[in-house]
Amino acid sequence: MSDERRKFKRESADQRKEALIQATLSLVAENGVRGATVRAIAERADVTQGLIRHYFSTKEELVTAAYETHMTEMTDLTFAMAAKVRGSARDQLAALVRVSLEPPVAEPRAVALWASFLNKVQQDAQMKATHERTYADFRDRLQDLIRAVLDEAGRSVSDTRLHHLATACNGVIDGLWLEGGALPDAFAPGELPGIGVESVGAIIGLDLEQRAQQP
Amino acid sequence: MSDERRKFKRESADQRKEALIQATLSLVAENGVRGATVRAIAERADVTQGLIRHYFSTKEELVTAAYETHMTEMTDLTFAMAAKVRGSARDQLAALVRVSLEPPVAEPRAVALWASFLNKVQQDAQMKATHERTYADFRDRLQDLIRAVLDEAGRSVSDTRLHHLATACNGVIDGLWLEGGALPDAFAPGELPGIGVESVGAIIGLDLEQRAQQP
């Protein structure tokens, strides 16, 4: 029998990488990219700093991986939650807007991360590509949904017009998302999703709030 | 006659402070708050680093001053440009939206600064106050303008409704401002102001594009 404590535990590579990435993200959210020092990351992941270099050959690599993880999680989460809604295109559009403006998508941490990474995104080509892809994905999906909603309502619009509508709706969503995260106390719970649905409805010229009534 | 070059030139306190603040802002926009080191700031302001401490007792103080300057400049600039427009409330609202979505208000540098400061804003009480005041100022002014536009059109709405409309319009403006600055190549010149005016019009239920025709 030994009462010696193991000095450390071995984990799988995936677990350790994920732990390091999550530690990085929480620190970036709090103090920005430069505030996420290797020592702070190691401490938060309950590991000594040397281990970081064992999994990521440089801090840059870790930060980039953390950004990819975060963006992918956000996109997947948003689409997954919105996809749970079955019903008319109109209901689905309303759900997508709502999900985008509620936690866990819309919350201070997410906005802080977005803001913290912006500098690096504008300089690093790989991160820039991720950023643009994420943006385009969301807007394309939004555009498809808007088209379906308009079809459903028997209205037809030109491609140019549809593109404008999608950009505008994306703008409202992003703007409200931003404000909700940057000024969390300025809005009542549920206020932003409500405003979002109403505004998107106004822009495309349909009332999204009136749910399809089917027992 | 002496061909000795003066080793430095004395400037007024205001000029030096302003130069240091501008150097700080450009560095913050490029590399974030932590990237704006005293040595880099000094170099960009064409000064040795010791001088910074002569005008600002700490780096924190300089950064806070730079933030205040930037936010004040942005607000003043927006309102000043919008105020140049004379005419109906509707025209003024349209002008405010346009100005907010065109350079020099809407440009990558401004968005980068906003993002870079966000972390500090959420932690530092003084900066937080500045942030909230700026936001409230803009939204209140927007709200007043919307009320005037609705009055002009012979429509009346409740205070609650007006508040919602202002928040929504502010959201579109902020969102488009953000996207224009974060993805400058994703939009054609003039595209965002157009979308902004159209969307704000849709939200409040009036066409802002049709100018008042009076010879």
Place this chain on the structure above:
DNA sequence: TCACTAATTATACACTTGCATAATTACGAA
């Protein structure tokens, strides 16, 4: 012209940073 003073530079220090490299230790295979 000549000090006097504040603006500016010069230098130094303690601390943090990312990265490298050596020394341990856990855990599976034999």
Place this chain on the structure above:
DNA sequence: TTCGTAATTATGCAAGTGTATAATTAGTGA
């Protein structure tokens, strides 16, 4: 059980950080 190896820790280093303090220098008033 023992042994090998990869995971993990321990230690060190050069460069960069903010700040403090002393040494210069420019411009002003007498």
